[in-house]
Amino acid sequence: MAITITSNNVISNTDLRFRPGNTDYPLYYYSNGPRYSDRTPAFTAEGTAGWLYHNNMSGGASAGNAVFANAMGWNWQQQGAGSYGMNSNGRYYAPLSGYYYFYFSTYFHNDNNSTNYIHLNFAKNDGFGWNNGRTPHNIYGHGTPYTYEDGIVVSCNMYLGQGEYCAIRPPYWNSNNQSRIYASHSTFSGCLIG
């Protein structure tokens, strides 16, 4: 086994491994090519608890203050978290600075024929306006007649500095407590893009 260096090539004849320090291999290439790292931040989490109304959320019935994250319990699997990563309060703390992909889906029921809609989005450090001051939310359940809303899902690419956090925080949820989400059918996941 050897590494050969030519004019513009670094060539290994077996797995090519990168080692900052003497013990870890945070990145290597298998001998048949794929890049592998069990240190790149990634996680997948499931919500726990049953039906939750607006007034079950942190901030109570105040529209625009519905924080999903700590109203549910969470179970998760993750890698590359270091001193950060997923927390029991439903916040994902960035292990490193960079762009992260996040995804959330849940299960939404409108209890009557009113416009019990929800804007679904993430927040950065609890701030709705995480994307250059704007809140790029979608909308679900506006006027859905007493039934389950199609979906509901949201995803994004968010820049986080090390230690900053992302959580699910709808910028608006109609506060009359006539619509609800089922926590145990919810999932929150993400990874460092680069």
Next chain:
Amino acid sequence: MAITIGSNFVRSDGSMDWRVSTSNVVERFTTQAIASGNDYQPAFSYHGTNGWVYYSANTWNEMRDNYWGGLAGYQKGPGSYGMNSNWRYYAPRQGYYYFHVDLYTLCDSNDTNNYTHLLFGRNGNVSWMPSGRTPYTIYGHGNKRGSGGGQYPSGPNISAVMFLTEGQYCSVYNYKGNSTSTRVYMAHSYFCGHLIS
């Protein structure tokens, strides 16, 4: 041109290739300081070929080739695994994978039993989350337009970040309510994914 090895860097005068064996470029760094990745990193992008397909009620249906039909699309880096003609994606390497599916669904009537739950499975098991939960979504429950007749549910889709060991597989599942009056147009439906790390 030459490559210089410093105290904590490797520098090239021009673009620089990292190779595993002389022929396999696994990472290419350009003079714009961009890392281009490699042709061996697992990824796939497929849509189905069948037309309208109905599916069974009151059960989780694994959407295999009897739903999707043939494979229309492409993949890279499958090694001995990857996407199979039965529409199961076998992990070429252990790691976290991103998956996404879009379905084009029609409820033939406004029956609330025409709903669909949409979910992924791992190795044939829909309870693949860390503590065994099934985080599915729902589409097509009743008629949302307030008039009789059928409807197209709005954008059935789901994504996931799933951990797979080498050789484990991910596939798409739907659960149909107590009605057989819902169908999916597979040639408009789509399944993709890639290895994150």
